[in-house]
Amino acid sequence: LGSYQAQVQRFADAVIGAPIYVTARSYTGLVSDQPLPGSLRERIERVRGVRYVYPLRFSLINVGAEQAVLYAVPVEEAIREGATTQLDERTLAADPDVFIAGLEGGAVAISRLTSERHELEAGEEIELRTPSGKRSFEIAAIFEDLVGFDSLYIDYETYTSIWREHKADEFGVLLDDGASVSEVTRRLDRLVDRTGVPARVFTKDDLIGRLLDT
Secondary structure (H helix, E strand, O other): OHHHHHHHHHHHHHHOEOOEEEEEOOOOOOOOOOOEOOOHHHHHHOOOOEEEEEEEEEEEEEEOOEEEEEEEOOHHHHHHOOOEOOHHHOOOEOOHHHHHHHHHOOOEEEEHHHHHHHOOOOOOEEEEEEOOEEEEEEEEEEEOOOOOOEEEEEOHHHHHHHHOOOOEOEEEEEEOOOOOHHHHHHHHHHHHHHHOOOEEEEEHHHHHHHHHHO
16 A cells, blocks of 8 residues: 555655645545545745745546546646646646647546557546436546556646546645745644644655555
8 A cells, every 4th residue: 555655655756746735634645534625725926935836636536447547636727837747748648738728728637557458548538436326527647656556646726627626635836936945844834733734744755654654
């Protein structure tokens, strides 16, 4: 399980990454039993040194008879605001622009493993179970696997409109130019303590190390 958790975080950081994360206490690297409220995003953005905050929501779903992780992330918006990404290296997706534009348009991207296991290709549709019943999504792109299980990407706004929730397993935090990671981390710790939100604050290196140690 620990290896499984670590793979999730490594993959999420490969598509977009931040220097600091505010993470639900119950977050295991897969999903959380008590995700954070979307309203926490505004509180974090008011902390001195913080420039932009983006939500990440990871859900367990079924693709056919296989369990999969659905990553709901505002990829285009986060990258535009300065989140780190390996998409430009074209090692994750052959055409990053198609990957990003597809998600923005309401489609999904599926992993190479998911494509091969379920015999699906870009341009076809995949059926997913949603709170309102089964729904078909166009497959915009195939991305290369960094994990050993079925996985899909969907834009966060598409996810919230269909799954009808605005929660997050964690928030990625981007900083103002020149802001100190350690100082902003301490300010965020104080915010969490003051508000009583069931969250923890990690630097990117701390979070990855925590998952690798599990």
